[in-house]
Amino acid sequence: MAAESISFLWQGEPxxxxxxxGLWDPERRVLLVADLHLGKAETFQAHGxxxxxDGDGATLNDLLDLAHRWQPQQVVVLGDLIHSRVxxxxxxxxxxxxxxxxxxxxxxxxxxxxxxxSWMEGLPQEPSQALGPWWxxxxxxxxxxxxxxxxHLHPVAVVGRGADRLRLPCFSYCARSERLALPSFxxxxxxxxxxxxxxxxxxxxxxxxxxxxAPPSSDRAA
Numbered sequence: 001m002a003a004e005s006i007s008f009l010w011q012g013e014p015x016x017x018x019x020x021x022g023l024w025d026p027e028r029r030v031l032l033v034a035d036l037h038l039g040k041a042e043t044f045q046a047h048g049x050x051x052x053x054d055g056d057g058a059t060l061n062d063l064l065d066l067a068h069r070w071q072p073q074q075v076v077v078l079g080d081l082i083h084s085r086v087x088x089x090x091x092x093x094x095x096x097x098x099x100x101x102x103x104x105x106x107x108x109x110x111x112x113x114x115x116x117x118s119w120m121e122g123l124p125q126e127p128s129q130a131l132g133p134w135w136x137x138x139x140x141x142x143x144x145x146x147x148x149x150x151x152h153l154h155p156v157a158v159v160g161r162g163a164d165r166l167r168l169p170c171f172s173y174c175a176r177s178e179r180l181a182l183p184s185f186x187x188x189x190x191x192x193x194x195x196x197x198x199x200x201x202x203x204x205x206x207x208x209x210x211x212x213x214a215p216p217s218s219d220r221a222a
Contacts, residue, residue, distance in 0.1 A: 002207035008173075008180070010147045013133045017171050017201050019208040020066045021183045023149065028132060031070055033063065034078035034151025035112075035184035039092050058187045060095060067103045074105050076131075078151040078182060079112020079138025081123075088118055096120055112138035112152065142177040154184040156191030157200050157211060167191060170211065171201040 005016040005024065016024035023032040038056050067075060081096075082088055100107045100122075109115070111125030128137035135146040142148050155172035158165060169183035172194040183203055184191060194200060199212040 002209040004207065006201060006208050006210060008171075010178075010180075011133060013147075015180075017203075017208050018066070018070075019203050019206045020062065020069075021169060021185050021203050022066050022070075023171075023180075023182055024070055024072075025132075025134070029071075029073040030131065031067060031072035031075045032078060032136075032149060032182065033066075033075070033185040034138070034182040035080045035154060035186055036063070036077065036082075037080055037184070037186040038082050038096075039088055056092065056095070059185065060099070062187070063099075063185070064102055067105065072103075072105050074108060075103055076108045076110065076136060078110050078136060078149065080115065080151060081109055081112070082115060082118060082120075088120070093120065097122060110136050110138055140177065140179050140181070142179060146178070148177065148179040149182070150179060151182050151184070153181040153194070154191040155181050155194040155198075155200070156183075157202055158193055159202065159211075167193075168202045168204050170194065170203060171208070173199040175199070 005018050008015045008017055014026055016026060018024055021033065036059050038059065107123065109123050109125055110128060115125050128135065128141055130146060133146055135141060135143040135148045137148060137150045139152045140148060140150050153172065155170050156167045157170045158167055160166055169191055171183060172181040174195065202209050202211045
């Protein structure tokens with residue numbers, strides 16, 4: 001059954017998988033998102049590809065709506081907030097500078113591969129790190145005794161067959177490596193099919209649904 005959010009329990013520690021493509025830690029009141037890829041349209045335009053420029057505004061509005069709904073103490077972006085240095089225009093820099101005030105809380109960035117060589121005033125790129133029972137990273141980085149929360153993979157699930165087949169973003173949990181990958185948050189991002197061994201939760205139209213027919217392969221997830 002689809003819902004605005006679904007509970008995920010790991011070693012007694014709760015998370016909420018959100019249909020709006022974010023992850024909510026209720027114990028620490030932290031909202032996590034990944035892979036916004038702001039400035040992607042401008043990057044493509046610089047290479048002569050006429051991609052529409054309205055994706056950033058929609059992505060940022062989605063983030064603001066999510067923060068206003070959950071009232072976090074901090075928002076953590078798990079990498080690839082921006083798409084490239086080329087797309088980091090003066091207008092985008094101004095939007096990023098205003099973002100913490102608009103969110104109403106601290107904004108943090110775990111550096112991703114698309115931020116390499118970029119600098120954003122007031123928003124340093126932080127290394128992968130622990131947050132309670134979680135290991136926060138951009139690319140998957142399993143850590144013993146911690147659940148790895150990451151982006152980078154842009155997980156999608158293929159639903160249906162033939163002409164009715166859809167590729168939908170999803171949360172992807174790998175029990176072997178204790179890794180939970182977030183769907184890409186940006187409006188202008190693609191996706192990659194996740195492993196059939198993963199437990200997945202589809203997200204669409206602000207709702208999330210458990211799409212795994214079999215029970216999870218680890219009793220640490222529920």
